[in-house]
Structures are given as structure tokens and as C-alpha cells.
Amino acid sequence: MQNGEASIKKALDKKAEYGPDIDLSRYSMIREQKIIENLEEAPEDVKKRMESVGITSSKETERDGSIMFIDNRISHCSNKAPDGVEIMSLKKAMAKYDWLKDLSWKLVSPDKDKYTARTYEEDADGTFVWVKAGYHVKHPIQACMMLGTDKGMQTLHNIFVIDEGAHAEMISGCATGSHADDGVHIGVSEIYIREGAYFSYSMIHNWGPKTSVRPRTGIQMDRDSKMINNYVILNPVATVQSAPTAWLNGEGASCQFNTICLAHPGADIDSGGTVILNAPRTGAEIVSRSITKGGKMMARGHLIGNSPGVKAHLECKSIVLEDGGQTLAVPKLDTFYADVDMTHEAAVGKISQDQIEYLMSRGLSEDEAVGMIIRGFLVGGIKGLPQELTDEINAAIEQSDLGH
Amino acid sequence: MHMLEIRDLHVEAGGREILKGVNLTIDEGETVTLFGPNGSGKSTLMAAIMGYAYCKVTKGSIFYEGVDITNMPVDERAKMGIGMMMQRPPNVVGVKLGDLLQTISRNNGDVLKHAGDFKMNNHLDRDLNVGFSGGEIKRSEVLQLTAQNPKLVLLDEPESGVDLESIELIGDKIHDLLYNTELCEMGRAKANRCVSALVITHTGQILDYIGADKGYIINDGRIRCSGRPTDLLKEIREKGYKECISCRMVKLP
Ligand SMILES: Nc1ncnc2c1ncn2[C@@H]1O[C@H](COP(=O)(O)OP(=O)(O)OP(=O)(O)O)[C@@H](O)[C@H]1O
Ligand SMILES: [Mg+2]
Numbered sequence: 177m178q179n180g181e182a183s184i185k186k187a188l189d190k191k192a193e194y195g196p197d198i199d200l201s202r203y204s205m206i207r208e209q210k211i212i213e214n215l216e217e218a219p220e221d222v223k224k225r226m227e228s229v230g231i232t233s234s235k236e237t238e239r240d241g242s243i244m245f246i247d248n249r250i251s252h253c254s255n256k257a258p259d260g261v262e263i264m265s266l267k268k269a270m271a272k273y274d275w276l277k278d279l280s281w282k283l284v285s286p287d288k289d290k291y292t293a294r295t296y297e298e299d300a301d302g303t304f305v306w307v308k309a310g311y312h313v314k315h316p317i318q319a320c321m322m323l324g325t326d327k328g329m330q331t332l333h334n335i336f337v338i339d340e341g342a343h344a345e346m347i348s349g350c351a352t353g354s355h356a357d358d359g360v361h362i363g364v365s366e367i368y369i370r371e372g373a374y375f376s377y378s379m380i381h382n383w384g385p386k387t388s389v390r391p392r393t394g395i396q397m398d399r400d401s402k403m404i405n406n407y408v409i410l411n412p413v414a415t416v417q418s419a420p421t422a423w424l425n426g427e428g429a430s431c432q433f434n435t436i437c438l439a440h441p442g443a444d445i446d447s448g449g450t451v452i453l454n455a456p457r458t459g460a461e462i463v464s465r466s467i468t469k470g471g472k473m474m475a476r477g478h479l480i481g482n483s484p485g486v487k488a489h490l491e492c493k494s495i496v497l498e499d500g501g502q503t504l505a506v507p508k509l510d511t512f513y514a515d516v517d518m519t520h521e522a523a524v525g526k527i528s529q530d531q532i533e534y535l536m537s538r539g540l541s542e543d544e545a546v547g548m549i550i551r552g553f554l555v556g557g558i559k560g561l562p563q564e565l566t567d568e569i570n571a572a573i574e575q576s577d578l579g580h
Numbered sequence: 581m582h583m584l585e586i587r588d589l590h591v592e593a594g595g596r597e598i599l600k601g602v603n604l605t606i607d608e609g610e611t612v613t614l615f616g617p618n619g620s621g622k623s624t625l626m627a628a629i630m631g632y633a634y635c636k637v638t639k640g641s642i643f644y645e646g647v648d649i650t651n652m653p654v655d656e657r658a659k660m661g662i663g664m665m666m667q668r669p670p671n672v673v674g675v676k677l678g679d680l681l682q683t684i685s686r687n688n689g690d691v692l693k694h695a696g697d698f699k700m701n702n703h704l705d706r707d708l709n710v711g712f713s714g715g716e717i718k719r720s721e722v723l724q725l726t727a728q729n730p731k732l733v734l735l736d737e738p739e740s741g742v743d744l745e746s747i748e749l750i751g752d753k754i755h756d757l758l759y760n761t762e763l764c765e766m767g768r769a770k771a772n773r774c775v776s777a778l779v780i781t782h783t784g785q786i787l788d789y790i791g792a793d794k795g796y797i798i799n800d801g802r803i804r805c806s807g808r809p810t811d812l813l814k815e816i817r818e819k820g821y822k823e824c825i826s827c828r829m830v831k832l833p
Contacts, residue, residue: 530670533632536654537664538684538728545655548683552674556707 184286187293194476195417195446198388200294203329203360206247215242215252221354222246222322228411229349229380230568231320241317243303245332246324246353250301260311260342262304266333269304276304279335283366283394283423291362291390295331300364302332305346309339309370316345316562323352323359323387334365338373338401345376345562350383357384365393369401371426378406378565385412385442391420399426399455404560405433407447410572412440419476421450422460430459434558436569437464438576439471439501448476448506456485464492465554468501469576475504481511481518490520495527495553497546527553547573581646583608583732583776584629589640591621591628591801598624600801601640606732609773611758611790613809614780616798617821622780623667625798626734629778630664631657644732663730665721667737667780671710677720678704685727698723698753699746714741722753733757733777739786751789758790784813797821 191197212218215233218226223233232239241263244252250265262269270276286296303319323330338344352359361383369375383389397403409416422431433449451460462477475492492505505522527549535545551573555566584606591599598621606612616622628635629642631654641650649657672680677700678692685691695701698719709717718738725733738754739747757775764774779786787809795809799821805812 528670529633531672533654534666534670534672535675535680537630537632537658538680538724539655539658540683541655542653544683548675548679549672552672552676552707554674556674 184293184296187287188290188297190287190289190293192289192291192390192417194419194474195390196415196444198360198390198415200290200329200360203327205298205331206325206328207249209246209249209251209324212244212252215244215254225322225351225353225382226320226349228382229320229351230347230378230564231318231349238315239318240313240315241305242320243318244320244322245302245330246322247328247330248298248301248332257311257313260308261313261317261344262306262308263317264304266302266304266335269306269335276335279337279366279368281366283396284364284392288392292364292392295333295362295364298331300331300333302334302363303336304334305336307338307342307344307373310341311339312343313345316347319346319348321348321350321361321363323356323361323383325353325359326356327358328356329360329362331362332364334363336365336367336375338367338369338375340370341372342370343374346378347564348377348379350379350381350389352382352384352387358386359384359388361387361389363391365391367393367395367403369395369397369403371398371400373398373401375402376404376406376560376562378562379408380565380568381409381413381416382411383413385440386414388414389416389418391418393418393420395420395422395431397422397424397426397429397431400428401426402429403431405431406561406565407433407435408565408569409445409447410436410438410569410576413443413445415444415446417446419448419450421452423452423454424458424460425454427455428457429455432461432560433463434561435464435466435475436554436558437466437473439466439468439473440576441470441500443471445471446474446476448474448478450478450480451488452480452482453486453488454482456483458483458486460488462490463558464505465558466494466503467550467554468494468496468498468503470498470501472502473504474506476506476508477520478508479510479518481509481513481516484513484515487517489518492522493553494524495550496524497526582606582643583610583645584778585643586629587641587643589625589628589642590638591624592636592638593624593634597638598801599628602798602801602803604796604803606776606778608776610794611777611779611792613784613787613792613795613812614778614798615782615795615812615816620799621801622798623736626664626736626778626780629734630654630662658728658730661731662734663725663728663732664734665718665725665736665738667740669709669717669721672708673710675708676705677708680708681724681727684724691727694726695723699749715743715746718742718750719746722750722757725757726753729760730757731775733775735777735779735786737780737782739781739783747785748789751786754786755789784809
């Protein structure tokens with residue numbers, strides 16, 4: 177641990193740089209939860225919530241592995257590709273693999289803020305996924321993180337290692353259970369993408385309107401590795417503040433951060449990403465698409481060109497559907513080198529009346545027209561979105577009553 | 581009862597009065613052409629019939645099949661059977677032409693099969709109008725109208741920007757739209773036509789494919805004359821709009 181225990185203790189009260197402060201003393205840690213041997217036998221209400229974030233129980237054949245945490249307890253773990261993939265709780269993995277301690281708390285520092293410090297102090301469990309060198313995962317691996325208890329707090333620590341030349345797709349579904357509403361989710365994730373590896377990681381959220389969410393993510397990318405990170409929040413939530421950082425250390429590494437958000441009334445979403453391009457030929461794209469329906473939406477993006485020969489683009493676009501909310505786009509570009517290609521584009525506005533009426537003149541109702549334009553806006557310009565995710569997004573838009 | 585009847589229509593756009601008392605009628609199964617110099621208010625009149633919000637009706641009224649539609653929302657007009665080919669439809673980023681066509685035809689998948697006849701089969705996956713060439717926009721508009729199957733078709737310069745080969749395609753497809761007898765009510769088949777059309781054209785080329793029953797000339801927001809479309813075109817060609825406007829009203833035959 178590079179940080180002294182004293183400084184971590186001190187950090188237990190340290191407010192985060194961004195996002196409203198959460199009084200963690202209002203919440204309790206639930207350590208015991210039921211075990212679900214077979215996802216198909218999960219209680220109906222749990223299943224329903226899982227499905228809403230892309231975690232399937234019936235189509236488990238379409239998943240190479242599943243892991244589930246309810247509150248702070250691992251509830252399920254199954255692996256259909258044991259030849260090339262290891263999936264288990266992080267605690268078990270730490271006991272099994274000595275080398276893991278060199279990866280733990282290295283990309284996210286425990287004394288960053290009260291959320292990381294608390295997760296560290298709780299000695300939090302979480303998901304460990306290791307895709308072994310050269311292995312190509314056929315179907316996505318799914319991880320479900322569920323808040324199962326009202327006034328509960330979940331602290332998870334995840335480590336993913338995508339080894340040399342491996343390919344993997346993972347879907348992380350985060351949801352509150354049907355009996356939980358007010359809760360806090362803190363997820364510390366450290367992701368290592370080794371030389372030539374590919375990782376597509378999609379996170380779909382469906383929290384309760386009183387839930388606060390504080391993910392803390394660090395990603396290290398080696399030579400010629402590639403990552404696509406999709407972050408989707410379309411349902412009501414109280415506050416989300418997320419700002420993953422990726423270090424592109426190996427030549428030719430590239431990453432794409434996509435954020436798709438819908439800020440409902442009362443929601444406060446602060447979502448961003450930082451990519452540090454440390455080697456030549458590295459590339460990054462941060463794309464954010466958001467809709468504000470009376471909520472507050474902050475889209476940050478920060479690109480740091482620490483090497484000549486890098487290429488990076490930042491794009492924040494937002495549609496404001498209703499007054500009363502707030503939309504802020506904060507793009508930042510940093511470099512000390514001349515030989516870089518770094519650009520940004522930001523646009524905030526309403527849907528143009530021309531477009532709505534054009535579709536209406538073909539017989540679509542106003543709601544249908546607005547829905548169609550919004551779907552197109554949210555997913556249309558984003559590369560590398562899995563079809564399944566697009567379908568989830570369409571379903572969520574359909575349910576969220578975006579007409580006037 | 582007229583298919584469309586416009587009475588003393590005054591329309592404002594961008595804070596200016598553009599239409600200054602337009603009177604016009606279209607009967608069932610009738611094709612009517614609208615001529616007039618650039619900026620005279622032709623497209624504005626069509627937009628007002630379709631109900632676009634930027635056209636504010638300050639006076640007068642529009643009747644469609646006897647119903648006052650002056651303040652009716654755009655989609656209700658479309659559902660009643662009015663369809664329009666815009667001169668410059670907007671780009672709609674993210675909305676695929678194919679998805680829109682399926683929505684228009686209420687998921688009757690057949691319409692996508694016809695895309696090939698319109699040479700639009702390679703455009704179904706593309707964002708609506710984004711990067712479409714002039715001719716592609718027209719073909720896409722006619723294809724959408726075909727999916728929509730309107731009873732009153734408003735065509736704003738269907739042939740402009742279209743090459744000679746495509747004119748034939750567009751002309752034929754518009755002909756099919758206008759001579760669609762499926763829309764005729766039983767026992768009311770009138771010379772095999774019940775779809776009506778209002779067509780804006782500068783050159784009259786499209787009339788080689790669809791014919792026209794009567795024409796109007798509009799200038800500075802007012803209808804100046806009406807008559808046989810061929811006669812009006814001849815007048816305009818020979819004497820220009822100035823002459824024609826100051827001239828006598830050409831009598832309807
Ligand atoms: N939204 C608007 N704001 C301001 N002016 C407008 C607006 N829409 C139309 N106009 C003006 O109204 C007049 C008529 O425009 P319109 O598009 O109806 O002409 P048109 O007869 O169709 O011409 P063209 O043959 O060039 O297509 C023009 O002077 C135009 O600039
Ligand atoms: Mg015009």
C-alpha cells in the first residue's frame with residue numbers, strides 16, 4: 177500500500193472533488209445475504225431488477241460467466257469458460273494468487289476520498305475476473321451489483337485483468353432491489369488491459385430515485401490494447417458522480433469512453449472521464465450524450481496528451497427537454513507537445529422543432545417523433561455499442577415517457 | 581365538398597406577413613399546380629397546409645374534406661391523409677431512413693422491399709437526409725410518401741436537382757401515388773382517381789408524368805391568376821412573371 181494507514185484513516189472524512197457530499201453514517205453495512213446457486217431460481221423481484229440492467233437468468237447460455245453481489249455479500253458465481261476465464265470473489269482470488277496484491281489499490285488510491293477510504297477500511301470484497309492470455313471470450317461475462325436493503329451501503333472492490341492478446345466483453349448491471357430505495361453504492365474498480373488485449377465493458381444502471389452512486393475506476397492499458405467503456409444511466413437516481421481515469425501507457429493503446437445519460441427531475445449526475453495518453457500512437461475518444469428532463473447533468477471530459485503523436489477527441493452533446501434542470505459540459509484538453517491531434521466539441525440545446533414536425537408530418541405522434549429523435553441522439557453517433565445494449569436503451573426510453 | 585379549401589389565408593413567418601389573403605381550392609382527384617417567382621410564398625403555403633409551427637395563421641382558414649384544420653396539429657393532419665414532400669427536409673441525425681419507413685407504414689415490412697425500386701436500398705441504414713444528394717432526397721421523400729399513402733399530396737419542386745434519368749423514376753412513382761385507387765371509397769370511384777395533389781414547379785417537367793387540371797400563380801403572398809397549367813406556363817415563359825401578374829386573370833376553362 178503506497179499510502180500510509182494514517183492518511184487513509186484521515187481520508188474517511190475527506191469530501192470528494194466533485195458531486196454532492198453524502199453522509200455515510202446514515203447507512204449501514206449489510207454483510208449477510210442469501211446465496212443464489214442458480215440465477216434462474218432467483219426470486220422473481222430480484223430477477224426482474226437484474227433483467228432491467230442486462231443481467232439475464234434465462235439466457236445464461238449467452239453468458240460465459242456470471243457473478244452477483246447483493247449488498248456486500250457474493251450471492252452467485254458461475255463460470256462457463258473455465259479454460260480461459262477465472263471469475264470469483266476478490267477475497268478468494270487474493271488468497272489464491274499472490275501476485276494480485278501488486279495490482280490491488282494501485283490504480284485507485286485508498287485516500288482519494290471518503291468513498292475509497294471507506295471501501296479500503298471495510299476490506300471490501302468484489303469481483304475478480306481474469307481473462308487469460310490469448311483467450312477470446314465468446315459470450316459476455318456478466319456482473320450484477322445489487323443494493324438489497326433499504327438504508328444500506330454497498331462497498332465493492334473489483335479487479336479485472338485482461339491478459340495479453342485476450343478478448344473479452346463484460347456487462348455490469350447495477351440496480352437496487354425492489355425493497356431498497358435509499359442506499360449508497362461505492363464501487364472501486366481496477367482494470368488492467370495487457371498488451372494486445374481487447375475489453376468491452378458496459379455498465380447499465382437502474383437505481384432507485386434516492387440512491388447515491390460513487391464509482392471509482394482506474395484503467396491501465398499496455399501496448400496496442402483497446403478498450404470500449406459504455407456507461408448508461410437512463411432511470412431515476414439521486415446522485416451519481418463518476419470519473420474513471422485511464423492511463424494509456426503502452427504505445428498504440430486506445431480507449432473509448434461512451435456515456436449515455438438521462439437526468440430525470442431531482443437527479444444530479446456528474447459523469448466524466450480522464451484519459452492520460454502517455455505513449456506515442458495512443459488514441460482516446462470520450463463521447464457523452466445526455467438528455468436533461470429537469471435534472472442536473474454535468475458532463476466532464478479531460479484529455480491529457482503526455483506524449484507526442486497522440487490523437488484524442490472529446491465530444492459532449494446534450495439535449496434539454498425541460499426547464500428547471502441544469503446542463504453543464506466541461507471539456508478539458510491538456511498537452512505539452514506540438515505533435516498532437518486533440519479536439520473537442522460540445523453542444524447543448526433542445527430538439528429542433530423542424531425535426532419533430534418533419535416526423536409528425538409522416539403520421540408519427542409528437543411523443544413518437546421525440547422518442548425516435550432521442551433514441552437516435554443517444555445511440556446513433558456512438559461506435560461500438562453492443563446490439564443488446566442498444567435494445568436495453570430503446571426499452572428504457574420507451575418506458576421513460578419522454579414526450580411532453 | 582372540396583378536398584381542400586383555403587379561404588383568405590394570412591400567414592406570418594419570422595415576424596413578417598408572407599401570405600396576404602390566399603384563396604384556393606382542390607377537388608377530389610384533382611392535380612393543381614402552383615407557380616410563382618422565388619420567395620413568393622409557395623413553400624410557405626404548403627407548410628401552412630401541413631401545419632408547421634413556424635407558419636402562424638393570423639387570419640383565414642383551411643378546410644380539408646370539410647373539416648376546419650387551421651389549428652390542427654401536424655400529425656393529425658397527416659393521419660387524415662395529408663402528405664408532403666418538402667423542398668428542403670431537415671437532417672435528422674441518428675434516425676435511420678429504414679426505421680422511419682417502418683414506423684410510417686406501422687411496421688408493414690413490405691415497404692422496405694420497395695426501397696430498391698426507388699434506388700434507396702443502400703440508404704435504409706443511413707441517417708435521414710444526412711449527406712443525401714439532391715436527387716436522393718427527392719427519392720427518399722417519395723418513398724416515405726408511398727409508405728404513408730396520403731389522399732392529398734403536397735409536392736414542393738419534386739423535379740428540382742434531379743437528373744434526367746431519375747426524373748423518370750420520380751415521375752413514375754409520383755404517378756403511382758396519385759393514381760392509387762385503393763383509397764377511393766366504394767361506389768365513389770371517379771374516373772379512377774381520388775388522390776389530389778398540389779404541385780409546385782418552376783419548369784413544369786413533372787407535369788409530363790402526372791398531368792395537371794388547373795394552375796395558380798402566386799406572387800408576393802397573393803394568388804394572381806389561375807388557369808390551365810399549360811397556358812400559365814406558356815405565359816410565364818414568354819412574358820415572365822411581371823407581365824403575367826399585372827395581366828388579366830386567365831379564365832378557368
Ligand atoms: N421562417 C422564416 N423566417 C423569415 N422569413 C421567412 C421564413 N420562411 C419564409 N420566409 C420568407 O418568406 C418568403 C417566401 O418564402 P417561400 O419559401 O414560401 O418562397 P417560395 O415561393 O417557396 O420560393 P422558392 O421558389 O425560392 O422556393 C421569402 O422571402 C422567405 O425568405
Ligand atoms: Mg419554395
